[in-house]
Amino acid sequence: MARRLDYKDHRRELDANRYVYAVVSRRARGLSIGVNLNPDKACNFDCPYCQVDRTTPGGPSRVNVPDLAAELEDLLRRASGDLWATPPFDTVAPELRRVADVAFAGDGEPTTPPEFSAAARAAREARDRLAPGVPLRLLTNATLLHKDRVRAALAEFDELWCKLDAGTEAYFQLVDGTRLPFRRILDNLLLVARERPIVIQSLFLALDGVGPDDAEIEAWVSRMRGITAQGGRIDHVQVYTVARAPSDPRCGPLDAARLEAIAAAARAAGLGAVVYA
Ligand code: SF4
Numbered sequence: 096m097a098r099r100l101d102y103k104d105h106r107r108e109l110d111a112n113r114y115v116y117a118v119v120s121r122r123a124r125g126l127s128i129g130v131n132l133n134p135d136k137a138c139n140f141d142c143p144y145c146q147v148d149r150t151t152p153g154g155p156s157r158v159n160v161p162d163l164a165a166e167l168e169d170l171l172r173r174a175s176g177d178l179w180a181t182p183p184f185d186t187v188a189p190e191l192r193r194v195a196d197v198a199f200a201g202d203g204e205p206t207t208p209p210e211f212s213a214a215a216r217a218a219r220e221a222r223d224r225l226a227p228g229v230p231l232r233l234l235t236n237a238t239l240l241h242k243d244r245v246r247a248a249l250a251e252f253d254e255l256w257c258k259l260d261a262g263t264e265a266y267f268q269l270v271d272g273t274r275l276p277f278r279r280i281l282d283n284l285l286l287v288a289r290e291r292p293i294v295i296q297s298l299f300l301a302l303d304g305v306g307p308d309d310a311e312i313e314a315w316v317s318r319m320r321g322i323t324a325q326g327g328r329i330d331h332v333q334v335y336t337v338a339r340a341p342s343d344p345r346c347g348p349l350d351a352a353r354l355e356a357i358a359a360a361a362r363a364a365g366l367g368a369v370v371y372a
Pocket residue numbers: 096097138139140141142144145146147201202203204236
């Protein structure tokens with residue numbers, strides 16, 4: 096679930112981290128602390144717009160939860176102390192010098208590793224102790240939300256941000272690079288949205304210069320309408336596009352007007368929609 100963010104820190108101290116990284120996010124209005132449970136860069140999607148560099152090998156797939164917790168605790172402590180006096184964070188605008196969230200995102204689907212549940216619990220405990228009030232978010236492609244071990248761990252998170260990039264099976268396969276059944280994603284979104292409100296994250300892009308047509312957007316809206324009609328709750332929809340050049344040269348951004356039109360289609364169905372152009 097690679098995350099679109101503005102700035103990635105490459106200081107040696109954080110580069111020494113295996114699991115926890117920090118980015119300054121104008122969207123989140125502050126420091127977003129990322130937790131990467133996929134240091135091996137493995138993902139069950141193969142989105143052509145993915146910004147994870149898989150031309151270089153990843154690390155071991157096993158997640159060492161105590162190490163992860165130690166990295167997170169260290170960064171949370173420093174964020175209320177010396178971090179802002181240390182380059183490059185000393186250049187961050189004063190109004191952004193706050194921890195905006197702790198987000199499970201990173202270089203693959205975070206719910207995949209068997210350590211997901213233990214990592215979520217450890218992150219929750221660290222957040223409660225060191226940064227109460229900072230939201231703990233899960234960014235997920237929703238493929239595994241039906242698994243008991245995953246569902247049980249969802250309670251650790253304050254917010255679930257779930258990917259939905261398409262309205263039809265064919266377009267889903269194209270833009271998310273998977274043969275996993277689209278029905279499973281939709282069923283999983285409904286399953287979870289019936290228990291608690293979810294945020295839908297939808298990335299729309301131009302592939303070989305062509306974006307999703309109106310029929311695709313209509314189908315996308317009708318999928319979300321289907322969720323709400325069956326008792327699911329969608330807090331809001333985030334509509335965005337590719338930020339930096341992905342490795343796949345077929346991918347390009349949609350313009351702001353098209354993103355606004357897509358968001359307007361969601362709003363017309365009674366959904367709150369925010370555009371990040
Ligand atoms: S879900 Fe897609 S964008 Fe996210 S890490 Fe996997 S391949 Fe990349």
